[in-house]
Amino acid sequence: MSLSASPLSDGPLLRTREVDVVRDGRYLLRGISLTVEPGEHWALLGANGAGKSTLLALLGAVSHPTRGEVDVLGRRLGRVDIRDLRAYLGHVNPRHPLRSPLTVREVVLTGLGNSIEPDLQKSPTAAERARADQVMDTLGIAAMAEATWPTLSQGERGRTLIARALMPSPRLLLLDEPATGLDLTAREQLLDSLDLLRHQHPELASVLVTHHLEELPESTTHALLLRDGECVAAGKVDEVITTELISDCFAHPIRITRHEGRWTARAAARRAG
Ligand SMILES: Nc1ncnc2c1ncn2[C@@H]1O[C@H](COP(=O)(O)OP(=O)(O)OP(=O)(O)O)[C@@H](O)[C@H]1O
Numbered sequence: 610m611s612l613s614a615s616p617l618s619d620g621p622l623l624r625t626r627e628v629d630v631v632r633d634g635r636y637l638l639r640g641i642s643l644t645v646e647p648g649e650h651w652a653l654l655g656a657n658g659a660g661k662s663t664l665l666a667l668l669g670a671v672s673h674p675t676r677g678e679v680d681v682l683g684r685r686l687g688r689v690d691i692r693d694l695r696a697y698l699g700h701v702n703p704r705h706p707l708r709s710p711l712t713v714r715e716v717v718l719t720g721l722g723n724s725i726e727p728d729l730q731k732s733p734t735a736a737e738r739a740r741a742d743q744v745m746d747t748l749g750i751a752a753m754a755e756a757t758w759p760t761l762s763q764g765e766r767g768r769t770l771i772a773r774a775l776m777p778s779p780r781l782l783l784l785d786e787p788a789t790g791l792d793l794t795a796r797e798q799l800l801d802s803l804d805l806l807r808h809q810h811p812e813l814a815s816v817l818v819t820h821h822l823e824e825l826p827e828s829t830t831h832a833l834l835l836r837d838g839e840c841v842a843a844g845k846v847d848e849v850i851t852t853e854l855i856s857d858c859f860a861h862p863i864r865i866t867r868h869e870g871r872w873t874a875r876a877a878a879r880r881a882g
Pocket of ligand 1: 637657659660664
């Protein structure tokens with residue numbers, strides 16, 4: 610299943626207009642408008658509880674807004690069967706509920722049917738196996754294709770899940786804190802893999818949620834900053850990831866630097882001199 614063969618539109622991959630999410634009388638998101646075009650790689654940044662996962666759930670057609678419009682791959686949420694839509698999205702859930710000891714290759718192949726366990730009625734075709742080899746290679750996990758899930762490190766699991774999400778050739782990849790809990794090497798391998806993936810697939814778009822600027826791949830093109838469910842700023846990455854706007858977003862004085870494409874954030878000195 611490839612989106613290029615699907616009837617879905619050629620317009621923006623994601624568009625939200627004035628979206629509110631209200632739960633128990635409380636605004637989790639308020640007035641969020643966002644458009645994601647092919648080839649754009651968005652970072653969704655904000656402090657704990659800012660609403661990042663709530664927004665990602667809308668973008669991944671997992672939940673509906675209370676007010677406003679959400680178009681995913683050109684289809685309006687509320688007017689389509691969201692299960693159909695989800696089949697075309699690569700949504701990487703770090704809490705993947707796998708219980709059986711599948712190999713990396715088997716986990717990657719479950720991405721074809723977007724299932725957790727393999728479809729025992731149907732063995733993968735040679736083309737599907739070749740596709741699995743290709744995505745494992747991109748994610749740098751080809752050498753561990755026969756390793757079983759319980760033996761994998763958190764970083765290896767993360768890259769396996771991204772490879773799995775890529776099996777149906779999605780046009781949009783949604784990543785919820787993919788570098789959380791990774792050691793330095795594993796994080797750098799993951800970010801390298803994402804940069805390579807974006808380079809190999811220039812039409813792919815992605816939205817990556819994080820609290821940490823150090824976890825942003827160099828290939829990030831845009832950012833949206835959330836604070837208490839509201840958008841502080843959204844747009845091109847160098848206009849949005851600035852000392853002023855990040856300090857506003859995290860409600861704390863933070864100094865941002867960008868070196869060789871990557872970002873670092875430090876609390877700004879409170880004392881002068
Ligand atoms: N179903 C719900 N009902 C009520 N409140 C909710 C619900 N889901 C999330 N919240 C609240 O909404 C706020 C935003 O949550 P969300 O998980 O989107 O934040 P986040 O930016 O992803 O946070 P974190 O960085 O801690 O993961 C939080 O205060 C959370 O407790």
